[in-house]
Amino acid sequence: xxxxxxxxxxxxxxxxxxxxxxxxxxxxxxxxxxxxxxxxxxxxxxxxxxxxxxxxxxxxxxxxxxxxxxxxxxxxxxxxxxxxxxxxxxxxxxxxxxxxxxxxxxxxxxxxxxxxxxxxxxxxxxxxxxxxxxxxxxxxxxxxxxxxxxxxxxxxxxxxxxxxxxxxxxxxxxxxxxxxxxxxxxxxxxxxxxxxxxxxxxxxxxxxxxxxxxxxxxxxxxxxxxxxxxxxxxxxxxxxxxxxxxxxxxxxxxxxxxxxxxxxxxxxxxxxxxxxxxxxxxxxxxxxxxxxxxxxxxxxxxxxxxxxxxxxxxxxxxxxxxxxxxxxxxxxxxxxxxxxxxxxxxxxxxxxxxxxxxxxxxxxxxxxxxxxxxxxxxxxxxxxxxxxxxxxxxxxxxxxxxxxxxxxxxxxxxxxxxxxxxxxxxxxxxxxxxxxxxxxxxxxxxxxxxxxxxx
Numbered sequence: 001x002x003x004x005x006x007x008x009x010x011x012x013x014x015x016x017x018x019x020x021x022x023x024x025x026x027x028x029x030x031x032x033x034x035x036x037x038x039x040x041x042x043x044x045x046x047x048x049x050x051x052x053x054x055x056x057x058x059x060x061x062x063x064x065x066x067x068x069x070x071x072x073x074x075x076x077x078x079x080x081x082x083x084x085x086x087x088x089x090x091x092x093x094x095x096x097x098x099x100x101x102x103x104x105x106x107x108x109x110x111x112x113x114x115x116x117x118x119x120x121x122x123x124x125x126x127x128x129x130x131x132x133x134x135x136x137x138x139x140x141x142x143x144x145x146x147x148x149x150x151x152x153x154x155x156x157x158x159x160x161x162x163x164x165x166x167x168x169x170x171x172x173x174x175x176x177x178x179x180x181x182x183x184x185x186x187x188x189x190x191x192x193x194x195x196x197x198x199x200x201x202x203x204x205x206x207x208x209x210x211x212x213x214x215x216x217x218x219x220x221x222x223x224x225x226x227x228x229x230x231x232x233x234x235x236x237x238x239x240x241x242x243x244x245x246x247x248x249x250x251x252x253x254x255x256x257x258x259x260x261x262x263x264x265x266x267x268x269x270x271x272x273x274x275x276x277x278x279x280x281x282x283x284x285x286x287x288x289x290x291x292x293x294x295x296x297x298x299x300x301x302x303x304x305x306x307x308x309x310x311x312x313x314x315x316x317x318x319x320x321x322x323x324x325x326x327x328x329x330x331x332x333x334x335x336x337x338x339x340x341x342x343x344x345x346x347x348x349x350x351x352x353x354x355x356x357x358x359x360x361x362x363x364x365x366x367x368x369x370x371x372x373x374x375x376x377x378x379x380x381x382x383x384x385x386x387x388x389x390x391x392x393x394x395x396x397x398x399x400x401x402x403x404x405x406x407x408x409x410x411x412x413x414x415x416x417x418x419x420x421x422x423x424x425x426x427x428x429x430x431x432x433x434x435x436x437x438x439x440x441x442x443x444x445x446x447x448x449x450x451x452x453x454x455x
Contacts, residue, residue, distance in 0.1 A: 055092055065084050069085070268287045320336055323335075332372055351410045354407075362403060367392050369389035383434040386429065387428075387429070392424065393423050393427050395424060416434040418431075
């Protein structure tokens with residue numbers, strides 16, 4: 001029972017946390033994939049567009065340098081432009097090779113046309129590098145306007161077509177990203193639904209199991225309360241049986257054994273009155289002494305078991321006798337102050353007498369007290385008992401003997417309150433309140449008030 005609720009809580013809430021973590025992880029993966037694809041598509045478009053712009057720029061520059069080389073008066077003066085054109089041609093070839101690696105299927109045919117046009121363009125320019133001065137002066141204007149400009153314009157148009165196709169590829173990429181985002185939304189909604197359903201299921205199972213465990217705990221608690229009540233009732237029955245047995249033993253000792261010793265004592269005294277022989281008198285006197293001693297011991301044993309005066313005369317005389325007996329045995333000064341009803345329930349009388357008896361024994365044996373004050377009074381439908389001593393005291397939280405537990409058990413059985421106020425070196429105050437519905441207060445005729453001190 002101590003482990004199962006822990007396992008249920010860990011399983012239920014742990015499962016909820018796992019579902020939440022799975023949903024968050026899936027959402028992050030979707031978002032990361034969407035962002036990665038968008039970044040990759042944008043980077044791919046920008047790289048292709050930059051490459052295409054460089055190709056177009058090289059075509060423009062090639063026309064400028066070709067024109068300058070043709071306008072140069074001497075072939076030797078066009079060497080710098082021819083070298084620059086060679087570099088442009090090499091750079092353009094590299095750019096074309098790079099662009100060819102990222103072609104879309106729709107761009108293959110236009111790109112091949114562009115590359116063939118560029119190759120033909122460079123071949124046409126190569127022919128002009130071998131012209132003589134006369135050929136240059138004769139053909140350069142016609143070549144520039146009839147060959148080079150139309151070819152350059154055609155290449156640029158093809159490049160524009162490729163750029164348009166590149167933009168269309170970007171749009172297709174955007175469409176793919178939109179579809180991916182739609183899948184992301186669907187996945188997130190599905191994860192939320194699964195998480196909510198799973199969480200509701202786990203929460204329901206957890207609540208059901210905890211409620212079942214709570215029901216089991218309530219049943220165990222009810223059984224424990226019933227068992228405790230049964231134990232308390234059994235303890236009360238044992239106490240009552242003990243008191244009944246003590247009463248019976250006390251009566252038996254007093255009525256049978258005590259009477260027998262009294263008879264022996266009377267017969268011994270009668271024999272002594274008859275003036276027996278000198279050698280018999282010491283034996284009769286010893287017999288009388290033994291009979292007196294046995295009778296006194298029997299009487300003390302009967303009183304210790306249960307004083308007959310508790311049943312015959314009531315609580316207050318029994319307490320006064322207990323105070324005198326304790327003072328005679330221990331030397332303590334015991335003061336009894338009582339103001340209670342003459343007619344009390346037998347259980348209340350027995351409980352108060354036994355508590356005072358145990359408290360006085362504790363004061364003598366453990367507290368080394370010199371003075372004990374016992375107060376018994378009726379107030380507001382209760383019997384209030386206080387026992388105050390000036391002994392060594394103790395810590396009630398740490399010291400609880402069987403005597404104190406027995407007192408508390410008696411008081412709790414009658415529905416009363418039991419309290420100990422004590423500190424080491426400051427004495428002990430025992431407070432007890434026993435409910436008594438029949439106690440009506442000061443005005444009853446049967447009220448008995450008494451103050452007695454023994455020491």
